[in-house]
Amino acid sequence: xxxxxxxxxxxxxxxxxxxxxxxxxxxxxxxxxxxxxxxxxxxxxxxxxxxxxxxxxxxxxxxxxxxxxxxxxxxxxxxxxxxxxxxxxxxxxxxxxxxxxxxxxxxxxxxxxxxxxxxxxxxxxxxxxxxxxxxxxxxxxxxxxxxxxxxxxxxxxxxxxxxxxxxxxxxxxxxxxxxxxxxxxxxxxxxxxxxxxxxxxxxxxxxxx
Amino acid sequence: xxxxxxxxxxxxxxxxxxxxxxxxxxxxxxxxxxxxxxxxxxxxxxxxxxxxxxxxxxxxxxxxxxxxxxxxxxxxxxxxxxxxxxxxxxxxxxxxxxxxxxxxxxxxxxxxxxxxxxxxxxxxxxxxxxxxxxxxxxxxxxxxxxxxxxxxxxxxxxxxxxxxxxxxxxxxxxxxxxxxxxxxxxxxxxxxxxxxxxxxxxxxxxxxxxxxxxxxxxxxxxxxxxxxxxxxxxxxxxxxxxxxxxxxxxxxxxxxxxxxxxxxxxxxxxxxxxxxxxxxxxxxxxxxxxxxxxxxxxxxxxxxxxxxxxxxxxxxxxxxxxxxxxxxxxxxxxxxxxxxxxxxxxxxxxxxxxxxxxxxxxxxxxxxxxxxxxxxxxxxxxxxxxxxxxxxxxxxxxxxxxxxxxxxxxxxxxxxxxxxxxxxxxxxxxxxxxxxxxxxxxxxxxxxxxxxxxxxxxxxxxxxxxxxxxxxxxxxxx
Ligand code: SF4
Numbered sequence: 111x112x113x114x115x116x117x118x119x120x121x122x123x124x125x126x127x128x129x130x131x132x133x134x135x136x137x138x139x140x141x142x143x144x145x146x147x148x149x150x151x152x153x154x155x156x157x158x159x160x161x162x163x164x165x166x167x168x169x170x171x172x173x174x175x176x177x178x179x180x181x182x183x184x185x186x187x188x189x190x191x192x193x194x195x196x197x198x199x200x201x202x203x204x205x206x207x208x209x210x211x212x213x214x215x216x217x218x219x220x221x222x223x224x225x226x227x228x229x230x231x232x233x234x235x236x237x238x239x240x241x242x243x244x245x246x247x248x249x250x251x252x253x254x255x256x257x258x259x260x261x262x263x264x265x266x267x268x269x270x271x272x273x274x275x276x277x278x279x280x281x282x283x284x285x286x287x288x289x290x291x292x293x294x295x296x297x298x299x300x301x302x303x304x305x306x307x308x309x310x311x312x313x314x315x316x317x318x319x
Numbered sequence: 320x321x322x323x324x325x326x327x328x329x330x331x332x333x334x335x336x337x338x339x340x341x342x343x344x345x346x347x348x349x350x351x352x353x354x355x356x357x358x359x360x361x362x363x364x365x366x367x368x369x370x371x372x373x374x375x376x377x378x379x380x381x382x383x384x385x386x387x388x389x390x391x392x393x394x395x396x397x398x399x400x401x402x403x404x405x406x407x408x409x410x411x412x413x414x415x416x417x418x419x420x421x422x423x424x425x426x427x428x429x430x431x432x433x434x435x436x437x438x439x440x441x442x443x444x445x446x447x448x449x450x451x452x453x454x455x456x457x458x459x460x461x462x463x464x465x466x467x468x469x470x471x472x473x474x475x476x477x478x479x480x481x482x483x484x485x486x487x488x489x490x491x492x493x494x495x496x497x498x499x500x501x502x503x504x505x506x507x508x509x510x511x512x513x514x515x516x517x518x519x520x521x522x523x524x525x526x527x528x529x530x531x532x533x534x535x536x537x538x539x540x541x542x543x544x545x546x547x548x549x550x551x552x553x554x555x556x557x558x559x560x561x562x563x564x565x566x567x568x569x570x571x572x573x574x575x576x577x578x579x580x581x582x583x584x585x586x587x588x589x590x591x592x593x594x595x596x597x598x599x600x601x602x603x604x605x606x607x608x609x610x611x612x613x614x615x616x617x618x619x620x621x622x623x624x625x626x627x628x629x630x631x632x633x634x635x636x637x638x639x640x641x642x643x644x645x646x647x648x649x650x651x652x653x654x655x656x657x658x659x660x661x662x663x664x665x666x667x668x669x670x671x672x673x674x675x676x677x678x679x680x681x682x683x684x685x686x687x688x689x690x691x692x693x694x695x696x697x698x699x700x701x702x703x704x705x706x707x708x709x710x711x712x713x714x715x716x717x718x719x720x721x722x723x724x725x726x727x728x729x730x731x732x733x734x735x736x737x738x739x740x741x742x743x744x745x746x747x748x749x750x751x752x753x754x755x756x757x758x759x760x761x762x763x764x765x766x767x768x769x770x771x772x773x774x775x776x777x778x779x780x781x782x783x784x785x786x787x788x789x790x791x792x793x794x795x796x797x
Contacts (some may be wrong), residue, residue, distance in 0.1 A: 117480040127642050128521055129431075132761040138739045140408035141386065143360035143413050145474075155763050178642060180522035183555065184458040184761060187358065188473035206525055209491075209557045210457060212762050214473035263340040277475075278371070283482040284338060284346060287487060291337045291348055299632060302350055302450065303576035304377040 113274035115121040117201040117244040122163055123237035125230060127178030130212065134182065134190040147198030148189055171197075172251050174242060176233050177204040182211025189319060190217040201244045205230055216267045217277070223251060229259045245274055324596035326493050327562050328528045332469040335451050336484055347488045349480050350450035351467070353436045354381040354423065354687025356414040356498045357742070358455030362478035362670030363417040374484045375496050376422035377601070380445055383428050384435045385742050389705050389732035392429050399429065407743065421481070434708020437461040437675035442547060442708055445632075448563035448590040453480055458675050458758065460551040462520070464544035465571070466563035466593055468528070472553065491557065492602040494527040498535035500609030502664050505792040507678060507685065509775035511535060511607075512550040513615040517625030519605055524556025527603065530595065531561050537661040541570040542681040549676045550758050553622035562594035614791055616662065616774040617760045621652035624760070626662060628778065628790045634658035641696070653762055654770050655750070661786050669753035670695070670702035670783040671765070672776055674739035677709030677756035680714050682776040686756075687720040689780035689795055695728030696786030702729045703745060705737040729783070754782035 121174045139151035181204040195302040204207040340344040386407035402408040427469035440446040448466035455477040462469035536613035551559025635647040706712035738745040739757040749768025760771040781789040
């Protein structure tokens, strides 16, 4: 993953609440086996409305999205994060995020910035005409009008974003600790064992056209 | 040893910590992993690209559910019928290749055991109390009904679990949702969870793991508890737990993947230690009383938009919060509803009985008891019953429930997610109104422009036979 420290530029001044993952990317776009190309389906039902802000040339390719509380609620689909990165969004600013979405976002290099509602209201106003800036080094969102809003992010997530870390690689380095845990469990809770391998597997070529 | 009183969540959490980082993030061991065809292809592709294997393939179980058509899957000769939509067929084919390649058990699309992951896990005894269980699907919260710490994860995390059998997590805050009293006649587990979300809001549980307690929860069957935990995510909580008890043990005993013999006895001894200790503290407590819960349903496009069936479509002006007022107006426009209309006067044209919230045998029995001896009303264009698994379907057929439904004019289908999210051909057309036992009433969830009212199986049946949103208590007497 590309390290990310600053996100500067135009922002979609949206502010809408409870934006669920079905709005970010509807289910019929989920029939893909890759992570790319989902920007086309992003916010499809919103884009169906004339004059919507995603098709407004002023915000074309904006790297920041400003939303209302509970952004990304609903399903666990990481397609929501893939759709946002595919349309060029690298930071979302909202009063709150669903837990699953914020985890998915960080893993795809999207900064989730939590700010109180009055800051959101102000940013929505500013973003209509001006760019804004998100800075992970100073942990602030700033505007050309000297607004300065500080935010927090858990240190591990911040580090992952700023260094572009591969979490799986990091965890695999803990192999000894995981093996030790596993052998402890196999004596303490032996019933957790399952039959191994493919036993009981029924594999036929279902659905092959 | 930590001797301070602990909650169920804290006990499960502490038993799964592999390592703790200085910043408080923990490496948590995952005991059980369910995989379906929609959120896994990119995870397997990632493993393949990095040359990584699955650490403990026997702890993962794969089942296709989201894309499968619910029409017949084999022809008269028993040959597999192809899936018409090439994208759906390709996703299914990917899972069928990935599972054996990585050594993962796979339940085939035509096996009797196939079904919605969240129905299959408990039914097979794959889901066990005191375990950590994940799936690339937000309704994994359902499995908390058996006392498993179960939550949905994204595809990157699916890949992380496959490769390492662990996840990096921050411990959540805890919330107790206590439901006291005794449920009134015609009030089901679905009404309980709708009432909870109506009270706490769609974001009320964000950052929390919920534990459901109280007489009402204790009195529910495992099926009912699964309905409640399932919708924890609609209240914003990633996981919802219910302490294991005798009901849980009786449900699990003898299930194909549940422990047996001496292992079973040891397991039960351990499970009995899990319930929250007296004096343990939750970060937040919410209480409801059963006498305040009526058969309920949603009117808008957020699961928090709940009213009792005896209520009316609310006016946007009735909301204090200005942004909620705007949202309510948008919802009403989308739903085609006028404030003040009695919910019972709203006609419906589609009925969906199914989804991981309400497709187990008890749900089908509840719906059938309302349908028995009646007919689907004239204005209904389609009424679907989609059992949650092949085993539920078989059981229902053995009880003759399929005939009650089909003779009344319902379609009796093969198991899968179906009209819950409209990834397969089962969709609600634009502008049509559906009484649905599923869990999400989002804009476009059941198809572009579809209007969804979430309710219980008995209420969906009542809507089917009257052609409108109806109070089940007026159709079936106590
Ligand atoms: S039935 Fe609906 S909510 Fe449940 S897993 Fe399937 S799509 Fe998701």
